[in-house]
Amino acid sequence: MVTAEYVIFVTIAGVMLGTFYGLATIGLSFTFGILRILNSGHGSFVMIGAYISYWCFALLGLPPLVSSLLAFAVGFFMGFALYHGLISRVLGGPELISLVLMFAFGIFLQEVAKFSWSASPRGFTWGLGSINIFGYEYPLTRLIGGVVSAVIVLVLYVFLFRTKSGNAIRSVVEDPEGAALCGVNVSRVYALSLAIALGLTVASGALSTLFVSGGIEPYMGDPYTTRAFAIAVLGGLTSPFGSFLAGLLFGIIENLSYMLLSLANVGNPFSMTRFLTFAMILLVLLIRPQGLLKR
Amino acid sequence: MDIRTHRSLIILFLVSLILLFVRVGIPETRQILSILFFYIALSEVFNLFTGLTLYVCFGYVAFVALGMYGGGATIKYLLSASSPPPLAVVLACAFAVAGILALILALAVGWISVRLKGAYFAIATIGLNEGLKNLIEGTGIWGGSSGLVIANDLIQSYNYDTFIFVTSELADYLIFTVYAVTILCIYLVIKSRLGYGLAALREDEEAANVMGVNVVRYKLIVFVISATLAGMLGAGKMIKDVAIYPPQAFAVSYTVEAIVISMLGGLGTVTGPVIGGLIYGVLKYVLTVSFPGLQLLALAPALMAMCVMFPYGIVGWLRRRFKGSKIESLLI
Numbered sequence: 336m337v338t339a340e341y342v343i344f345v346t347i348a349g350v351m352l353g354t355f356y357g358l359a360t361i362g363l364s365f366t367f368g369i370l371r372i373l374n375s376g377h378g379s380f381v382m383i384g385a386y387i388s389y390w391c392f393a394l395l396g397l398p399p400l401v402s403s404l405l406a407f408a409v410g411f412f413m414g415f416a417l418y419h420g421l422i423s424r425v426l427g428g429p430e431l432i433s434l435v436l437m438f439a440f441g442i443f444l445q446e447v448a449k450f451s452w453s454a455s456p457r458g459f460t461w462g463l464g465s466i467n468i469f470g471y472e473y474p475l476t477r478l479i480g481g482v483v484s485a486v487i488v489l490v491l492y493v494f495l496f497r498t499k500s501g502n503a504i505r506s507v508v509e510d511p512e513g514a515a516l517c518g519v520n521v522s523r524v525y526a527l528s529l530a531i532a533l534g535l536t537v538a539s540g541a542l543s544t545l546f547v548s549g550g551i552e553p554y555m556g557d558p559y560t561t562r563a564f565a566i567a568v569l570g571g572l573t574s575p576f577g578s579f580l581a582g583l584l585f586g587i588i589e590n591l592s593y594m595l596l597s598l599a600n601v602g603n604p605f606s607m608t609r610f611l612t613f614a615m616i617l618l619v620l621l622i623r624p625q626g627l628l629k630r
Numbered sequence: 631m632d633i634r635t636h637r638s639l640i641i642l643f644l645v646s647l648i649l650l651f652v653r654v655g656i657p658e659t660r661q662i663l664s665i666l667f668f669y670i671a672l673s674e675v676f677n678l679f680t681g682l683t684l685y686v687c688f689g690y691v692a693f694v695a696l697g698m699y700g701g702g703a704t705i706k707y708l709l710s711a712s713s714p715p716p717l718a719v720v721l722a723c724a725f726a727v728a729g730i731l732a733l734i735l736a737l738a739v740g741w742i743s744v745r746l747k748g749a750y751f752a753i754a755t756i757g758l759n760e761g762l763k764n765l766i767e768g769t770g771i772w773g774g775s776s777g778l779v780i781a782n783d784l785i786q787s788y789n790y791d792t793f794i795f796v797t798s799e800l801a802d803y804l805i806f807t808v809y810a811v812t813i814l815c816i817y818l819v820i821k822s823r824l825g826y827g828l829a830a831l832r833e834d835e836e837a838a839n840v841m842g843v844n845v846v847r848y849k850l851i852v853f854v855i856s857a858t859l860a861g862m863l864g865a866g867k868m869i870k871d872v873a874i875y876p877p878q879a880f881a882v883s884y885t886v887e888a889i890v891i892s893m894l895g896g897l898g899t900v901t902g903p904v905i906g907g908l909i910y911g912v913l914k915y916v917l918t919v920s921f922p923g924l925q926l927l928a929l930a931p932a933l934m935a936m937c938v939m940f941p942y943g944i945v946g947w948l949r950r951r952f953k954g955s956k957i958e959s960l961l962i
Binding site for chain 1: 680684685686688739742743745746748749750752753754756757758760761762764765767768769770882886889893897924926927929930931933934937938941
């Protein structure tokens, strides 16, 4: 039986999940908006973050909140290394090359994870209990995950609009050549942007363990890739904050559609939700290729 | 018609026929050559779209998997009748259904996605594989997550010897036929008006569009041809494997392998995938024997290195090396 309270509860849960999805997607649109490179291996960076969170908890007893900072640092470093090692060599070349390069890098991360930590799923529980929303139990960790995601996005906003480096990044988005003429080191901005983008993505992977406590395995990133693409397309692909809002929307849609699919009893709702994600990408690209949230 | 204008194609067919005769004549080469046939065919089919347009579809393996399912389901359905039709009819129907299903999917996905440019196309199609897999698992069609097995149907309807012949001999020749047809298709496309339009598109899509090349239609045509052939290749693979399970059928490694072979040999060339496939097939055979399960770990860095240092592949490099000489004209 579906009551109004239940729908509200599902929506609130969707908002929390949505802020997390927003954070998990921001890195993708950040990279595409600034470097014009589509990170086709996006999900693998989420997976690395989840493993960092797992090992920090299992070995050191650190909760995901702390390990997300470490995850950000790891992603940040990876971004710099990746930019100077590979990306800078293919910038400006055919789009196909950078797409294949990032795809191959994603596969490489998956295989390294599988080689080092085996393919069997792992998980851990950071038991904090749950709170009561309209008579339904909601795990406290998810609430924390949603709020922390929102805070991180706020920090990014302040960085982009209130600091000198942030202004440099925004000027490169507007016009790379013009920015270079005004004395902005465009190559440094590219490296910094990729580092921030991957840092955020890996950090979101660490926070993902607050929502799904199990199922940490090398290929867990693939659904995140599809999802992030759907969200980024909804938000117009090049705008990080558009992606965040689209993520919020997507979290609500996903939760509600899961609820409806379970009620309608058409097949396995878990798989069907994932199929609908793909169908949604095509639909949005068909109707509004510039994104739902852009004018 | 002057036969010399097509001599490069004729040489390629002769080389392929030699491989086929080796396969027929020396039973010991069966295992490695059937791997080779499959991978060369897979990358020729992939190359037909990606090589000619420089658009990459990461969900490509979905068409092969759909062909496997379509072919398998057709065989299962026809053999469930009280008096099964002759083998040739069953196999022909399997190939036809596989091709038609892949064609329909390609039209549906392609109609939307080829309107998009570059990275947007990749976004539209990267979920294709995952989407189809989840649709099959979610709705439970074609056996859902427990897979589709046709081995028993074949053995019961015919006999064990026929079953062995079909799976270990005939399937290879069918895959070889798909490979030959694909080579012919790419060759014809490259030499046609369509091929020149696509060459213009690869150089500069906007300019080609302005000059009157209907880029959307051209992309859609090669996408659909390529997907249909991929579906038929899937039917061949189904007849060879006689079973399909979602995790293996939709494995991303097929897409990676197709990209690796095409790029190693040379994107957009007819000879490239054959050369790349020969090298890769032998390497894979050696690697699977000595390091089982680690092939993707080795493949991914190799692909990254190729992107950065060697984006034109072997054929591209040879063409530059022998520019203007007779060898260049042979490297189609």
